[in-house]
Each structure stands twice: as structure tokens, then as C-alpha cells.
Amino acid sequence: MWTFFHKLGSPKWFYDISGKWLPWFAVISALLLVLGSIWGLAFAPADYQQGNSFRIIYIHVPSAILAQSCFMMMAIAGATGLIWKMKLADMFVKAAAPVGASFTFMALLTGAVWGKPTWGTWWVWDARLTSMLILLFLYFGIMALQSAIEDAATAAKASAVLALVGMVNIPIIKYSVEWWNTLHQPATFTLTEKPAMPAEMWIPLLVMVIGFYCFFTTVILLRTRNEILVRERRTNWVKKLVTKRGAL
């Protein structure tokens, strides 16, 4: 465990090993996303009240899950960067922020599209929707810090603090539907109870969630590897790598 953690301190080691993982994640995510979409959109049964419009759940729920877990990962990476001064953690935070923001935006957008026919409104200022919007602004804040501060170490420190402070929003999003009266319905899936949805509906959803995680991993690996090359461009191994590929 600790050796793995120490190895993460070396961007070169991570660049090499992630190059080996990358094709696997890419292929698996493509397969799962295609399978999950076709299954969810064409074969899963319609809902008794909402009809076919409920099918947006197959995009909405995975996006919302990823939006929140991406932020948690960024907070953990931010803490690691602050405490252990690990360069890779800083790069991860920088690489993940726009991806997480995209997932948050997608969750908000699909929610609005679903809300119009189901609730009768695109948007309502209830606790769940508002806390999700705050999450989007937190992502924007981290992105803004990254581009406003030129020194990479200072930018990393500032974004790590914002990620850690913003972490408080995650349990608020999760429990907003239980603590307050909201228009958004409570969670269909909980760890303790069986889902309030039959298996032929939630299995494709599970496929989509795993597919989204693999897609997220693929994108993050690509972006982090890019960031490694940019920041380590003066080191010998990057120069060697670039010349070997015939770029110079």
C-alpha cells in the first residue's frame, strides 16, 4: 500500500503505468456505455406514471453521481497535495475540475429537461437543485483559480483549499432531500434497502454508472498525462519520449 503511494510521487512512473491502463478503460467504457444506452433507452420498460420520459435517468443519475464523486476525489487529492506535497495530486485536481464541471452541468441540464414535463417547471429553487448549482460554481471557482494563478504550486494550494472547503456541500447535496421539503424526490437507491425500482430498470442503470466511471477514468488519465508532459517538459525522460516518437 505504502509503496504504491510512494510510487505515485513519481510522475514518470504514473505516466508509464497509466499508458498501460488507458486502452482497457477506454474499451470497457465504450462497451458499457453503448450496452447501457441501448438497453436503457430501447429495452427497459417504461414507467407507469412518467412513460418514456423517465429514461433520462440513464444519463441524469450517472452524471450526478460522477459530479459528486469527482469532487470528493479532488478534495482527497487536494489534501494529499497539501500535506505530502505530491505533484501528481496537484495535477489530478487541475485535470479533474473541468470534467467534474461537465458532469454537473449535464446532471442539471438533463434534470431540467426532465423536470419540465414531469414537474411542470424547468427549475425550482429547492435544496437539491440549488446545492447542485453551488457544486457547479465550486468547480468553476477551482477552474478560475487554476487559470488566474500562474505559479503552479500556488494555484494547486488555492484550489486544494477550495476543494476541501467545498467538500461540505457534498453531504448537503446527498441529504438535502431528507433534511428539507424539496420538489426533487428522495433517493431511489440506498445501501440498506432494496431499490424502489425493478431489476429490469436498474440493471441498465448500473451498467451506465460503471460505464460513466470508466469513461471518467479514461478522460482523467488522458488529461493528467497531458499535464505531466507539460509540467515535466524540461526533464530528460520527457525529452527522450518526445524525440523517440519523432517529434523533433
Add this chain to the structure above:
Amino acid sequence: MNPKRKQRLILVLFLVFGFASVVGLVLFALQENINLFYNPTQIAEGEAPEGARIRAGGMVVEGSIKRDDSSLLVNFELTDFNASIPVEYTGILPDLFREGQGIVAMGSVDASGVFQADEVLAKHDENYMPPEVQDALEKSGKTADGKDALPYSEKHTY
């Protein structure tokens, strides 16, 4: 862990928990204001501000919907199984609006105690099922949890 890292770890933990407790206290103080709607009991007991624009949330009472023949005027009763209030609304209702459905209405209580709504939103619950299952459940008189169906589900989620 060397002392410097330990110091930074403590600082990070202090930051996270300190900020979490600040936000926690703020939310606790604002508890009432964050709720999207008042339920009929609160309105009947006068907890909701009178005359002000508020939201009321609850279930549409079965058999209470009366539509006007010549306009879009609709009357129905809103309940939380404890108290119920009459609601009047003119306009187009969302697809999910039906008897026994949870809704949130925006408007104000008039002098005669009728809630004059200018916006009605349907609230969806967390249960999803195919239509065939719903038919089968209705025939057997059970709810999705396998319990006997009640006039309204006891586990209502509005």
C-alpha cells in the same frame, strides 16, 4: 509521518471540520427557510405567513378535483393526512397531476381560507415501475412493498 506533514494534516482537518460546522450551524439556523414548501398542517395552524406568497405541498385528495366546464379553473383539496386545505388554480396542470399525487402549489391564502395558486408543480416520488406491474398490483390490491393498499399509501413522499 514527519512533524511538518503532521502539522499540515492537522491544519487541513481543522479547515474541513471548522468550515463544516460553520455551514452546519448556518443551515440549522435557516432550516425553515430552506424548505421549499409548507404542508397543509402548518398552513392550517397559521405557521405560514398570511397573505404572503408561499408554496404549499401535499397530496391531492382522491375525488376532490372539480374542473370548471367553461374555463381552466380547477378546485381540489390538498392534504398531508392530518389537515387539508382547499386550493383554487387557473391554468394548465402538469402531466403527473392526478388524484393521490403529491404536488407543490405556489400562491397565497385568501380571506376565506382558500389557497389561490398561480403555479402547480407535480412532485414525483422515488418509486419507478413498469405499467404492467402497476396493473397487477391494482388487481391484487397491494402496494409495491407487498403491503395491502391503503386509500393513500402510508409511506407518502411529498
